[in-house]
Amino acid sequence: MSEVLFSGQLALAAFIAAANYALIAIGLNLVYGTMRLLNVAHGDIVMLGGYGGYWLFTLLGLSPLLSLVLIAGLAGLLGIITYRGLFRRMLLERRPTARIESNSLLMFFGLSIILQNAAALLFTSTPRGYVYLDRVIALGAVSVTGNRLAAALVAVLIIAAVFLFLRFHPSGLAIRGLIEQREAAAIVGVNIDKVQTASFAVGFGSAAVAGTLISMSSQVSPFMGFPFTIAAFVVVILGGLGNFGGGIIAAVVLGMIETYGVALTSSTWHSILLYGVFVAVLLFRPQGLFGRGKVAR
């Protein structure tokens, strides 16, 4: 057993899972951080991105590594439409309260059901996959298929780009300002409406890109989204609200729990582990791994 646990193979699997989760969680963290909206349809945007990658590859032969640019744009547009149509007025009229937060969660849940069933109507429930970069690459004693490695590397690149954007770009700084001090940000002239629009666009766009990357190595189906939403929640809450660096560490923790947990037990335990960690985090550590007094809820 111990040689399995210390193998590079598992470490690489944990790294790939972590890169995935970190990328998915960034978008959720942005939307929750800036607006206190828990987007439970987040995983369904991942699903849509997966279908985008599948169809563009199957119909047009477009490489998912290229099509993800187009998919990010389309999903960003969907995010802007969602914000303008459903949430803008509600958020600009009043300060978010627990009631509004619960209501908006129900609206996202409605959206989630709509996206899942629209996908099932349009694409049928049959899981779909395609073959792309499936050559096995040997890295020393560790081997991995090209598509999983490429997806993880692209995820890391995108995460790095988002980090640089949040750190140096004026709009990125405005987003962080809004997350930390909403009122103060408004006073110093941050255009709240613009930042919220951008958060929706980047949040939806990055989720869809994650879906396209996932479609390179796994099948996509209309109801695949919810576990991704839950995983992203775990990462966001553990890492700390609005704390993107903490999110990376949390994604690594979750990737390791999942990979090593399944290796130690069996694959039927995957869902128990995921939901168990989720419930435990909400009950015992809602302030995250690094937070002290400030509770995210």
Next chain:
Amino acid sequence: MSLLRDLVLILLGLAAIAIAGFFANDYWIGFGIALLAAIALTESWAILSALSGYISLGHVVFYGLGAYLVVVTWGVIWLPFALLLAAIGACGFAFAIGLPVLRVRGPYFVILTFGVAELVKYALIAIEAALGHASRLVLGAPDPIVILYILLGAATLATLLAAGVRLTNLGHGLRALREDEEAAETLGVPAAQYKLAAFVISAAIPGLVGGAMALRATYFEPNTAFDPMISFAMIAMTIIGGSDDLRGPVLGAILLTGLSEVLWDVAPHAYMLILGILLLVFVRFLPEGLSGLIRRAH
């Protein structure tokens, strides 16, 4: 009193179903079962979620546990005892998890209840697999008409419980918590006890209904008995009907059970799609639901 008027109207409606049950054919008995189950579930759900504002997205956990208890004890103990066990088991589970879960607020509570229900589902799948069961069959399940009358009892009980809670201090206290939990606590509302009481009360009937519906299905399979869409249907029905009074959940249950009857068999995805759209529109633009629309029209 509009509460008493609603209560009398609903009970009269249930009495009419009781009489119609004698003359109904198989199709209408099936429809009656679906409708009564929906009324019982929505009225129970509203006791916690509509009154206190703690929106549970995991009430299917009580339904599923009830189903499991009835199916496991099938043929071992007398059915009325099994149904009682289902209700008590659901309450017991609510009591056991209530205090820590109800400390979590707002959207985090919503998503936590969902997580708890899914966790119990997957844990039960693992337990059943370890016991060598993928699913369990109920041999010699009672006639549908018997199940109709069991659910009629469940719907009546749920309505009486919902009316009772609204009439007592518990109901007023829960409403106060919904408006402002800190302020209500300062004024002496025992928040933790009231929330726990509402949680336990709202779990009982879903446990019973789950047990009865497992007999109707004549089998138990965790993925169906703990289907998150059952929780979702409770929420959608109550919010579309209007969650603040007694008749709202009934209106929502009638509308959506009717819609489901027309669409579910031919186009289940289209039905769910419409449900999602209705929920979105009602939460955003008509938060008072159908009942609120009727009230304003008068």
